[in-house]
Amino acid sequence: MRGKLILTEGGEEVLEVDESKVEDTLNQIIDILADLANIIDILKADVSTIDVKQKIRLYSDIVVAVFNFPMITGYSEVSGQGRRPLINSFEYLVAYALGRHIDIKPEEIYGLLKAGKLMEALTKIDESQARQILNYLNSKREKLAEIYEVLRKIPADTRPGYNISSLPSHMLLTSAIQWGLQQEGADLPILRLASVLHDVGKIKDYKNHVKGTEEFFNRLMKKLQVSEDFRRQLEYAAQKAKTHHQGEGYIDRADDMASMMDRIDPKNNPEIGVKNILKELGLNEVLNCMEKSDFDCIDNLKEDVYKDSTVKIFRRLEEKFKKMRSQELPLRDVKATSMNLLYVDFQGVQKFINYFPKLKDLATASFLVDFLVSTLPFVILDAMIRGIGNEGKQGDSAWKGNYLPLEALLSGYGGHSMIVVPSPSQNSKMTLEEIRKEILSSEILNRLDVSLGVYLAPLVGKTGKVWLYPEIWDEISAQMRARSSVDWSEKILAVSDHRPCDNCGIRPGTEMIDKGPGGKEILCTRCATVREISNLRGLTPKLKVNYKVGDKLIGLGTKSEGDGKSIDLSVVQENAMQIIAGTPLDIKEDERTHPHYVSILKFDANNASRVYKRTLTIGLFLDTSFSMDYSVKVGFSETLKELINAKGPGRETDQLDPGEELALRILIGVLYLGGDEGLILLPAVVSIPFATRFLENVSRLSNFKFKSGVVIVKPKHPVQFAITGAGTVMEEAKLTKEPVPKRDRSTKEEASENSLGIMFASSGLITDETVETTAKNYSEILRLKNDLGFMEEVIRKALNSKNNSLLRDVANLYGEIIEREPGDLTKRAKETIKVLEDVTSVYVQNRNRLHLIAYMVKERAKTQDESIRDLLTLLLKEVANSPDLRGVIPLLDALFVVKTLRSGMS
Numbered sequence: 001m002r003g004k005l006i007l008t009e010g011g012e013e014v015l016e017v018d019e020s021k022v023e024d025t026l027n028q029i030i031d032i033l034a035d036l037a038n039i040i041d042i043l044k045a046d047v048s049t050i051d052v053k054q055k056i057r058l059y060s061d062i063v064v065a066v067f068n069f070p071m072i073t074g075y076s077e078v079s080g081q082g083r084r085p086l087i088n089s090f091e092y093l094v095a096y097a098l099g100r101h102i103d104i105k106p107e108e109i110y111g112l113l114k115a116g117k118l119m120e121a122l123t124k125i126d127e128s129q130a131r132q133i134l135n136y137l138n139s140k141r142e143k144l145a146e147i148y149e150v151l152r153k154i155p156a157d158t159r160p161g162y163n164i165s166s167l168p169s170h171m172l173l174t175s176a177i178q179w180g181l182q183q184e185g186a187d188l189p190i191l192r193l194a195s196v197l198h199d200v201g202k203i204k205d206y207k208n209h210v211k212g213t214e215e216f217f218n219r220l221m222k223k224l225q226v227s228e229d230f231r232r233q234l235e236y237a238a239q240k241a242k243t244h245h246q247g248e249g250y251i252d253r254a255d256d257m258a259s260m261m262d263r264i265d266p267k268n269n270p271e272i273g274v275k276n277i278l279k280e281l282g283l284n285e286v287l288n289c290m291e292k293s294d295f296d297c298i299d300n301l302k303e304d305v306y307k308d309s310t311v312k313i314f315r316r317l318e319e320k321f322k323k324m325r326s327q328e329l330p331l332r333d334v335k336a337t338s339m340n341l342l343y344v345d346f347q348g349v350q351k352f353i354n355y356f357p358k359l360k361d362l363a364t365a366s367f368l369v370d371f372l373v374s375t376l377p378f379v380i381l382d383a384m385i386r387g388i389g390n391e392g393k394q395g396d397s398a399w400k401g402n403y404l405p406l407e408a409l410l411s412g413y414g415g416h417s418m419i420v421v422p423s424p425s426q427n428s429k430m431t432l433e434e435i436r437k438e439i440l441s442s443e444i445l446n447r448l449d450v451s452l453g454v455y456l457a458p459l460v461g462k463t464g465k466v467w468l469y470p471e472i473w474d475e476i477s478a479q480m481r482a483r484s485s486v487d488w489s490e491k492i493l494a495v496s497d498h499r500p501c502d503n504c505g506i507r508p509g510t511e512m513i514d515k516g517p518g519g520k521e522i523l524c525t526r527c528a529t530v531r532e533i534s535n536l537r538g539l540t541p542k543l544k545v546n547y548k549v550g551d552k553l554i555g556l557g558t559k560s561e562g563d564g565k566s567i568d569l570s571v572v573q574e575n576a577m578q579i580i581a582g583t584p585l586d587i588k589e590d591e592r593t594h595p596h597y598v599s600i601l602k603f604d605a606n607n608a609s610r611v612y613k614r615t616l617t618i619g620l621f622l623d624t625s626f627s628m629d630y631s632v633k634v635g636f637s638e639t640l641k642e643l644i645n646a647k648g649p650g651r652e653t654d655q656l657d658p659g660e661e662l663a664l665r666i667l668i669g670v671l672y673l674g675g676d677e678g679l680i681l682l683p684a685v686v687s688i689p690f691a692t693r694f695l696e697n698v699s700r701l702s703n704f705k706f707k708s709g710v711v712i713v714k715p716k717h718p719v720q721f722a723i724t725g726a727g728t729v730m731e732e733a734k735l736t737k738e739p740v741p742k743r744d745r746s747t748k749e750e751a752s753e754n755s756l757g758i759m760f761a762s763s764g765l766i767t768d769e770t771v772e773t774t775a776k777n778y779s780e781i782l783r784l785k786n787d788l789g790f791m792e793e794v795i796r797k798a799l800n801s802k803n804n805s806l807l808r809d810v811a812n813l814y815g816e817i818i819e820r821e822p823g824d825l826t827k828r829a830k831e832t833i834k835v836l837e838d839v840t841s842v843y844v845q846n847r848n849r850l851h852l853i854a855y856m857v858k859e860r861a862k863t864q865d866e867s868i869r870d871l872l873t874l875l876l877k878e879v880a881n882s883p884d885l886r887g888v889i890p891l892l893d894a895l896f897v898v899k900t901l902r903s904g905m906s
Contacts, residue, residue: 001299001306002206004155004163005314007611007624008703009752012314014163014307015153022204025150028143029066029200030216034223036062037234039136041226043129045103052229053189057403058101059234060193062133064175064406065094067168067196069148070630071412075673076637077141077548084135085126085541089370090412091134092125093378097406099128100382106403110383113376116443119532145634152627156199156262156619158206158298160286160306161274161313165262165619167203169626171196172407173261173619176420177460178254179405180339190233192405194240195251207295214242253464260466262619264317272320274313281316283309314616321470321616337423339460342381342435343476344373345453346415350727352450354720355504359576359681361530362719364538366671366679368530372445372452374412377419378404380438384429385422410618411625413675420459432456447529455479459618469621470613503527539668543572547667550641554656554664577715580669581903582683582817597903598669598715599687602726603695603708605676606734606752611704628676628702635698636673639690640666646808658815659807662686676704679723684712684903685814688758689795689806692788695754705752707734711771712760712900725759725766732775732784733757756791757784760896780849781840782892783878790878790890791897797871798832798898799825813901828867829901835859835868836895843891852889853879 003016040055040062050058065072072094074087086092100106104125112121137144148168155163156170175195182188201212217238224231244251264272278287286309289297298306346352346369353369356362382404404419411418424431436454445452457475458467467475498508499522507524513531515521523531534540546555556572572579581598605628615621643666646659656664662683669681682690687710695706709730713722735755759771775782792806801809813825839859843852853876860872875894879887 001301001303002155002158002163003307003310004153004166004623005310005620006627006703007614007620009605009607009611009705010703012311013703014310016303016307017153018150021150025147026203026216028147029203030220030223032066032140032143032147033063033220035136036066036133037230038225039133041230043102043132045129050102052227052233054101055230056189056193056233056237058098058133060189060196061097061101061406062137063193063196064172065098065137066144066147067151067172068407068626069144070626070633071409073137073141073144073633075633075670076640076667077138078545079135079138079548079553083131084545085537086131086134087541087545089367089375092122092371093375093409093412094406095125095128095130095134096375096379098133099125099130100403102129104128104130106379106382106386107388109379110388113379113444114442116447116529118444118529119536122533122537145630145637148630149634151203152623152630154203156202157259158295159274159290160298160301160310161277161317162263163310164264164314164617166623167199169619169622170258170262171199172410172622174198174251174254174258176405176407176410177257177339178250179408180420180422180426180460181250181254182402188402188405190237191240191250192407193234193237194244195254196407197237198241198244198251198255200241210242210245214238217242257460257464257466258619260464261468261617264321264468264616272317272324274317277313277316277320278309281309281312283312317616318614321468337458337461338426340421340423340430341410341457341459341472342377342419342421343453343455343457344377344417344419344439345455345480346373347451347453349415352448354723355506356527356530357503357718357720359719360534360539360573361503361527362723363576363671364530364534367538368448368533369415370412372448372450373415374409374417376442376444377417377439378409380442381408381419381421381435384435384438385427410622413625413629414677421456423458425462444529447525449526453480453483469615469618472618473613498522501527503531539573539576542668542670547664549637549644549663552644552660554644554660554667556664575715576668577681577717577719580665580681580683581715582665582685582814583715584818596715597684597712597900598717599682599684599710599712599900600719600722600726601678601680601682601687601691601708601710602723602730603678603691603706604730605702605704605706608676608704625675628704629674631698631702631704632673632676632678635694635701636678638697639694642693642805643686643690643807643811646805646811657811658818659811661818662690662811662814666690679726681719683814684900685817686807686810687712688756688791688897688900689810691756692792693807695756695788699754705754707731707752708754708756709733710756710758711766712758712896712903713766714761717761717765721765721767724768725771728768728771729757729759729784732771733786735785735787754788756786756788758786758791758893758896758900759784760899762899778892779888780847781843781852781889783888783890784893786890786893790874791893793874794871794894794897795901797867797874798901799828800867810901829898831865832868832871832898833895833902835863836871836891836898839872840891840895849889852891856889 003014006013006015037059040058043050072090078084078087086095096104096109109121109124151168152166154167156165156167157163175192178191178195199209200216201209205212240251244255275290285305349369353362353365356365385402385404408420409417410420422430439452439454455476457472460466498510501507501509501524502521503523504527507526509522509524511523511525511528513521513523513528543556546553577598582596612624615624640663643663644659647657666682671679691708691710695708699705707730709726711722711726711729733755735753759766759774775784795806799809803809816823816826839856842855856872856876860869863869875889875891879885879889
């Protein structure tokens, strides 16, 4: 019996390891690591193969990437004809981390970024041979997801109360700490590789994991087809991993420190030791096993005893730790540590992204947010550790031969990152002032006129003291408060009168750029910088690649549309909103015959910040963060598979099926998908059934509930206003239950449900203000706080659906739309809209709620259409089931849902 504690919105659970999948998982890991070693051994930089030192450095970073799957992978497998472009910020980060051991010159990338030459830096990274490895990892995306699904449930320590952190987070933390303990880097790659894999034997045999690790390496070595010098390096790393419990080496010390973080060790916190808590709680059966250090005894615990004791111990740990933190802690001296944690925060994320009126620029802004908080600091810190100076030249490093390892980046989602750095006592450059100066002096930040918050907190002390996550966050929060005073300084945007920027219309236009054939634009520095990047990055790469979803390959180049003529990507990019909405790729066609609408879906996990505050250890924080990100990406992929499998009516062999075409448009429309949130543009016709199914999948995988907002607009609608409106709808849509008592606690906590709010704009603008005004003016018939089941049932009734899958119905409906052959589904949607509009007009004319209910009852009795009758019954039941019959009649919600089905019909 073994399992890992996880935190959920509703409390805690213990996920049991699926032992039937362990052996297959181990085989998959060995196969992938063997393939990667074989690929590395024949890699070439220029014309010659890389030397053995480069190979082992490269391999250690690659192994980290494999075990760090959620953060380094995207939401879909991609491929391209020839050299496919890199898609997102994390691909650039991993490409840099790997490419610096092959053909990328760190001092060159550092110099370009410091000088604000971002496009040149991106191009250099894009051209690296590291893409061969990225392509391989990308091709194994589904296998890596399967591996992570098993590994995230395996605890680093099986014993109840110690099973808080997962095995992957423990191994990555051990490697990061081991790196930080070294002052010379001669054996850095060897020791890093050994550290990442030191407990790999626990996957299968946690009782004798050292032997399991030895067997793992023996099996791996048999699969390798590499040169002798590279094999010797790998054998050396294997020996270090197999003997990590012998002596006082770097790996052993790092393992102890990572374990102290994972276990909330009483050496650091004597008041909250697990064994003391077992005595306090009277859990004598578990305590007896702990005292005997008997794994068989733990194995023989009943499942309910194992799980209940794990939860009870955690709750008591949490209570005790809260008492220890009840007094405000003073700022700590980060110079008295051996390792610190750097926190980088993008200040004003939404304001920056929503600044741009064109979708291609807005997509680039979303890319830049992640790049500036993760890739940019990573490159700069790597340069500082290498001793690269302001001129971008190699200098004397405090750590000879050292560099920033990939596992040092612990987190990088949602506009912030966490990076492990050496303390000033280890490397004199690593003071907060120096790091902040190096990052903030990057010219790219100046050109974009954005600000990053840079903070430093202690992680590991010189004496072996380790800090827990709440202590670290207390320190970061204190620094944030200290820097939160208003900055009254002003930035000079121009030194003389200028006409406003042709793009944003806000800042002065100071730079002239080519608009296209025969045209020029005058742009502000911010818009000019983003436009330069957006012409080749952001949305553009997504138009050039093929996406593999399940066993299907879809993309603009896989099958043609219309007359099969080649697609002009520049035209597609400029008209991206229309393309996502469903307009044929040959957008010269008269759009009046195809009035498609586009939906903006925004979602966010409910109460996630409250859950993150309960993560007592760094490992538990990483597990919660990684699992959430994994759940969002896998849930998205699963829903795309369902849509593609829905197919819809068959088309010509050189054309995408309706389900495939809808999936492709959704993939192109992803602006952000990661962490616990996302922003997606998608065809209106599929937006509600896709959103409900997607959120159901993510909620099942993550054990969290989500709020979401969908606004439906014409493709010409300013995208930044629509996104702001979707955010307001999302916040209004949050659906909570009555507060439920916390177990063993006197206070109450709020429980929530998955919810979806919707608003349709057939004319005029949608903004946050119009959403609030509409919600207020129609508060009796517009609910917004809709559970997913209600939204699905509305579509089911509207289409008189007999299918188990609404996505199949929508794919069939879309097939009727694109073939311009109205069928039963088209007629059903139109008839339902007509009825709901008629009922709505009755309310609008007299604003009398009781009169509306009476009219709906009369219409229900009068209609001969069974599905219309069922839909009116559904709406009336929502009132009948409400307290005192005063509930909102979700009439407008239902009308908006059904109107999404009609958008696209001529």
